[in-house]
Amino acid sequence: MNELQEIVTFEELRIARASLPEPVGFVPTMGFLHEGHLSLVKRACEQSASVVVSIFVNPTQFAPTDDLDAYPRDLERDRELLREAGVDLLWIPTPEEMYPPGFQTWVEAEKITKPLEGAKRPGHFRGVTTVVAKLFNAVQPQMAFFGQKDAQQVAVIRRMVRDLNMPIEIVASPIIRERDGLAMSSRNTYLNEAERQAASVLYKSLLAAQSAYKKGERSADSLRRVMEGIITDEPLARLEYISCADYDSLEELTVVSGKTLLSLAVYLGRTRLIDNLVFG
Numbered sequence: 001m002n003e004l005q006e007i008v009t010f011e012e013l014r015i016a017r018a019s020l021p022e023p024v025g026f027v028p029t030m031g032f033l034h035e036g037h038l039s040l041v042k043r044a045c046e047q048s049a050s051v052v053v054s055i056f057v058n059p060t061q062f063a064p065t066d067d068l069d070a071y072p073r074d075l076e077r078d079r080e081l082l083r084e085a086g087v088d089l090l091w092i093p094t095p096e097e098m099y100p101p102g103f104q105t106w107v108e109a110e111k112i113t114k115p116l117e118g119a120k121r122p123g124h125f126r127g128v129t130t131v132v133a134k135l136f137n138a139v140q141p142q143m144a145f146f147g148q149k150d151a152q153q154v155a156v157i158r159r160m161v162r163d164l165n166m167p168i169e170i171v172a173s174p175i176i177r178e179r180d181g182l183a184m185s186s187r188n189t190y191l192n193e194a195e196r197q198a199a200s201v202l203y204k205s206l207l208a209a210q211s212a213y214k215k216g217e218r219s220a221d222s223l224r225r226v227m228e229g230i231i232t233d234e235p236l237a238r239l240e241y242i243s244c245a246d247y248d249s250l251e252e253l254t255v256v257s258g259k260t261l262l263s264l265a266v267y268l269g270r271t272r273l274i275d276n277l278v279f280g
């Protein structure tokens with residue numbers, strides 16, 4: 001097994017980064033790792049000569065009412081999983097290291113952050129782009145690995161990398177799911193038993209819409225209604241939004257023609273879950 005070096009500060013990162021074999025692959029995470037994260041790490045290990053993983057529960061992407069303090073953490077387990085996976089460098093910056101007193105410079109993508117998650121979570125993507133830009137600047141990876149689970153996040157990061165001329169290839173990986181279809185997420189641990197069972201309804205609704213599409217349905221409204229019907233049939237689920245949007249622009253569609261992103265956010269009790277599916 002390889003040596004997993006663990007560091008905290010930007011200065012330590014700079015020194016460790018200097019001796020990493022190129023190309024460097026980078027996987028930013030908020031920790032409490034599951035198979036979804038590990039699929040990104042595995043891909044990074046396959047495609048890069050060395051791999052850096054960060055664990056940082058980024059306060060600026062949480063709203064004041066969000067679950068920042070309750071966000072699950074298990075550093076010891078994460079460390080072990082990353083060591084087994086063959087990661088070279090684990091960076092666990094502190095909030096003070098990331099946002100020292102006087103911090104006031106933000107990275108913000110505009111149009112692409114307005115719909116979907118951005119509409120429901122004001123300020124979320126400003127926190128994401130700012131922290132990812134800071135992480136990218138420090139790690140200077142040739143490749144960075146993200147999950148399609150957070151589809152809008154991938155689109156926003158791709159936009160930022162293009163707009164700011166960052167020489168980084170953004171690699172997006174498929175959603176890893178539980179046996180019943182529930183997309184893996186650190187937040188799934190908040191679900192009680194009944195909510196956990198009901199949670200498979202998100203993927204079921206996506207599959208139903210996909211099946212309608214395969215049968216020839218091209219009205220975006222009809223596809224949204226198929227999904228909505230399945231979510232509202234589940235008494236424990238409370239729908240926040242359903243979207244049938246153009247994959248690149250994230251603009252809502254009337255008629256489905258090209259590459260399409262179906263996505264939704266649903267509350268089960270107090271836990272907010274998101275999922276999506278791409279077709280066309």
Ligand code: AMP
Pocket residue numbers: 028029030031035036037039040145146147148149150173174175176177183184185186
């Ligand atoms: P997080 O720790 O939630 O910030 O996630 C870190 C990275 O893992 C992000 O790029 C996520 O999109 C990705 N990720 C989270 N869950 C999954 C999943 N079920 N399948 C694939 N990637 C995932």
